[in-house]
Amino acid sequence: MDEQKKKLKRGKQFVFFCAAVVLILLLVECSLRLFFVAAKGSSFFKPSEIVLSDYPELRQIIASKNDTSSRFKILILSSSVFVERFGHVPSLLEERLRSKKLTDYVLYNASDIAQTTRDSYIKHNIVSEQNFDAIVIYDGMNETRANNCPPALFKKNYSHYAWYETRNLFVKYRSMMDITVIPYSIEYFSKVLLQSLYRNRYLPIEAPRPDWIPFGAEIKTAASFQDNIETIIHSNEGKKGKVILMTFAYYIPYNYSNKAFLDHALDYFYTEYSWPVQIWGNTQNVVLGIDTHNAIIRKLASAYPFVEFIDMENIIPKKGEYFSDASHLSPKGSQLFAEVLANKIEELYRKKKQ
Numbered sequence: 001m002d003e004q005k006k007k008l009k010r011g012k013q014f015v016f017f018c019a020a021v022v023l024i025l026l027l028v029e030c031s032l033r034l035f036f037v038a039a040k041g042s043s044f045f046k047p048s049e050i051v052l053s054d055y056p057e058l059r060q061i062i063a064s065k066n067d068t069s070s071r072f073k074i075l076i077l078s079s080s081v082f083v084e085r086f087g088h089v090p091s092l093l094e095e096r097l098r099s100k101k102l103t104d105y106v107l108y109n110a111s112d113i114a115q116t117t118r119d120s121y122i123k124h125n126i127v128s129e130q131n132f133d134a135i136v137i138y139d140g141m142n143e144t145r146a147n148n149c150p151p152a153l154f155k156k157n158y159s160h161y162a163w164y165e166t167r168n169l170f171v172k173y174r175s176m177m178d179i180t181v182i183p184y185s186i187e188y189f190s191k192v193l194l195q196s197l198y199r200n201r202y203l204p205i206e207a208p209r210p211d212w213i214p215f216g217a218e219i220k221t222a223a224s225f226q227d228n229i230e231t232i233i234h235s236n237e238g239k240k241g242k243v244i245l246m247t248f249a250y251y252i253p254y255n256y257s258n259k260a261f262l263d264h265a266l267d268y269f270y271t272e273y274s275w276p277v278q279i280w281g282n283t284q285n286v287v288l289g290i291d292t293h294n295a296i297i298r299k300l301a302s303a304y305p306f307v308e309f310i311d312m313e314n315i316i317p318k319k320g321e322y323f324s325d326a327s328h329l330s331p332k333g334s335q336l337f338a339e340v341l342a343n344k345i346e347e348l349y350r351k352k353k354q
Contacts, residue, residue, distance in 0.1 A: 029182060047181045048174050050170075054170075055122075055123055058123060061130065064106075065129070072102070072106070073106055073108070073132045073241075074107045074134045075108045075110060076108065077123060079115040080114070081328060082111035086328050087334040089334050092338035097342050102346060105349065116139060117139045117143060117225050118157065121171075121231055133352060134241060136244045138246045140247070140248030143289065144280050144281060144290060145280045146203065147218065147221055151215070151220065153201060160201075160202060163205045166188060207278070214282070219285075219288055222293070226296045242306070244307075245300060246310045247298065247311050247312050248313060249312045249327075251319065252283060268320045268324055274324045274328065275325050298311070310341065322336065
């Protein structure tokens with residue numbers, strides 16, 4: 001009888017222990033969700049929306065995930081060239097599409113300043129379940145900044161930037177975050193702590209560290225650049241939508257120097273958003289990086305016959321009248337860029353409507 005009482009007591013203790021653990025986990029879960037609601041503006045019941053605090057440009061796309069209409073859907077993955085204030089490419093593209101009598105379409109611009117193919121990879125991963133008729137990828141310049149670090153610190157997923165070290169977690173945990181945020185939170189807070197303790201091990205997102213600029217001569221981003229884009233291509237293989245790859249158009253005059261640029265002594269069409277090459281690194285290293293990335297775009301376009309290709313580097317003349325700095329376009333350059341891209345989109349649109 002005493003033995004039975006002991007077993008019963010142990011059983012009650014085990015149940016109590018399990019209930020306590022569950023209660024503690026629920027309290028931790030609720031506390032973490034409330035933290036992210038306050039800090040990141042996410043939904044308590046849908047914490048996966050944390051991603052929108054870092055990529056607000058995805059909000060419209062995610063909101064349209066149940067769109068089953070026959071509209072021609074265009075997704076743009078790029079950086080500041082597709083941000084309105086840097087040359088008005090988005091509005092000019094819309095204008096050209098309308099002039100071509102394309103009415104039954106929707107354009108989702110998931111671009112933002114300082115982005116790289118890693119951002120394009122993460123964003124596409126988040127919306128990959130949605131179907132797009134055209135996915136435009138235009139990257140190559142900002143990637144060069146990632147080379148400005150010692151080889152031992154470089155990470156293929158760009159987590160040598162604090163920015164990417166935390167944003168890469170979206171890909172790893174997003175599918176489970178609406179169930180529980182605890183695994184995501186553990187890794188997120190541990191990485192934020194390490195970033196605060198070892199700041200010197202991370203590459204600044206705004207501009208390279210002066211003492212690390214010489215390391216930019218080794219183009220370490222080539223494999224990452226290719227893998228990020230190739231992953232997007234593979235995920236759309238067999239789908240009706242087309243991936244449009246473009247080489248990156250740039251112009252750096254033969255007599256370029258930082259002083260000449262700042263003195264407005266070059267032939268650029270200067271605007272308030274003109275930036276010197278030095279925010280990406282050493283001029284020669286930046287050119288080498290862009291050329292390396294463009295060569296990869298050409299290789300991928302040749303390797304995948306279902307990919308559409310625009311050699312934008314050779315289409316936009318390397319003249320100051322087409323550029324406001326090394327990578328951003330002047331009004332004339334933006335108009336040409338928008339017209340060329342609109343022609344390709346129209347071609348795909350007409351094929352779908354046949």
